[in-house]
Amino acid sequence: MSERRFNFRTDEALFRGGTGLFAVLLIVIVGAIGFELYRQSILSINEFGWQFWQTDVWDPVAGEFGARPFIWGTLYSSILALLISTPIALGIAIYISELSPTWMQRPLVFLTELLAAIPSIVYGLWGIFVLVPVVRQLQVATPDWMRSLPFFTGPPLGVGMLSAALILAIMVIPFSSSVAREVLRSVPQAQREAAYALGATRWEAIRMALFYARTGIIGAIMLGFGRALGETMAVTMVIGNSPRITWSLFAPQYTMAAVLANEFAEAASELYLHALVEIGFVLFIITLIVNAISRAFIWSMGRQRKPRAALRTAAARASA
């Protein structure tokens, strides 16, 4: 009996130490990645300094490197993808968890998760051969008054920001919607029952659930954003790979991950190589910043007082 207790205690310590070691290991890995990226890009950091973030020129022949068009392309395409995918992903999640008949749930879950399992090169090829021609038709059909807007200038190439954003959105949907669905499922049934008890309609009850799950849903969206930032193969096949800064959705642009994948193998000069690694470093920093912002956002939401509008209207109707 006493031996058992002794073992139990060492087990506790071992277990605590073991899991703690893994947690520390994670921090060490992140730190090591950051340090190594810094070390491998030191030539470029010394040569260009902050200019690297602010210059538009990317000229391997002349040895001039600036990352701004790539930073722009990465953020612009990811934000556009988020704008397109969020309503769809949330719609899917809400329908599956709240509204769909039970027999439909399994096939729907299976299909959204199937989207996540498709390799990105397949998305890219599908993009070139199916999506891009459709986008070009759309661009050809764009009325002239729209073309005068900064978002729709340029010749109808098909490849470009719009195609990239659309393909990213499709790739992000399964991630956001799966997590959002799980989050919605974790809303206690008592919450919904309470809402119904107060006379809430179905829509009001769902809004209650959405509000209850809001931090998790933001987290689901940010997970999709992180994926969009780093997506490489599918994007590079449809974005047109042309480093320029423009609002136009029709214009070919470039992303950080894409230029890394494209130019790394053939980069022979040291400075060129270091500039490419610095792109990776910049992407690493931006990903950290984006995650920090989303964390801060979630944290500040958790501190907010709960608005009771939905409940109040329901209660008012019940008493009427």
Added chain:
Amino acid sequence: MRRPTILLVLPLLAGLAACSGSQPAPASGSGAASPASGGAQLNGAGATFPAPLYTKWVAEYGKVAPNVQINYQPLGSGAGIRQLTNRTVFFGASDQPMTDEQLKAAPGKVLHLPTVLGAVVPIYNIPGITTELRFTGPLLAGIVLGKLTKWNDPAIAKLNPGVTLPDMAITVVHRSDGSGTTFIWTDFLSKVSPEFKSTVGADASVRWPTGVGGKGSEGLTGMVRQTPGSFGYVELLYALQNKITYGAVQNSSGEFVRASIDAVSAAAASAAPAMPADFRVSITNPPGKDAYPIASFTWLLLYEDPGDPARARALVDFVRWALKDGRSFARDLGYAPVPDNVLEMEMRALDTIKVQ
């Protein structure tokens, strides 16, 4: 709850041990190194363009000298040069010769040996036109620089009488990934257009003044096929395999030459008399009536003193076999082989490699 803790910690320790302990096993090389008894392991890395041929060579050589193990990793020319410089591979391969600075950075003297030739052809997608168009060097440079923006530009029409060119914008498509194909293409354009040379220059990746980038030959071809009015460039081999119509290009003698394996070998042969001893030569826009002007060698990179005599001998034997007996495989796979006069020079150069 007792066992799982141990089970959780063990794989971690095993993982750490594996990280620190793994060293590549040294290759065992016996002194006697006739082709059939090497017993050496040779690792190489580099250019992707000749990779199908090198793989074929390695497989065929395995029948001649079963004891020699050769691994070739097609990681790209830049990676090949880097790994050779770091001595992580025994031989490298590249689609463009090493620069003087790169040679200086290498820990030993590096030999360049041309293996086969690559050629680049202009491709286009103009609705209603299936015939072969003619281009001159300056015209190609004008299109790529964005100076010529319409297919019915008088400069294009003049070269192609009898072809009704549409009033359609030219969309230039280039390779977005660093590539030897881009190097040959921009090397040629730099030779025929001073403006291209000063504003863009020649490299595996350049700063394009206009157009869109497709990833890989297949990405570029996909874009050209689907964009009416588009213009691009691919390897001759890729165009032949995929039955893509391509244009003829005027060479330095004023002839319009359609790229073919023979026209590319002719380019190499005409460049041979002026071949420098280190083989680092650009043969774009060569003299010669039959020569196709947008062509280049691809090179194997070897240390003059590889440091390991047994493996060095195995490597020299392999390269000698590949360049001589391997030529028939080159032709079968659609590569233009190195002409005889260059081959003789290479055999002499191979003799300088230290195998003792």
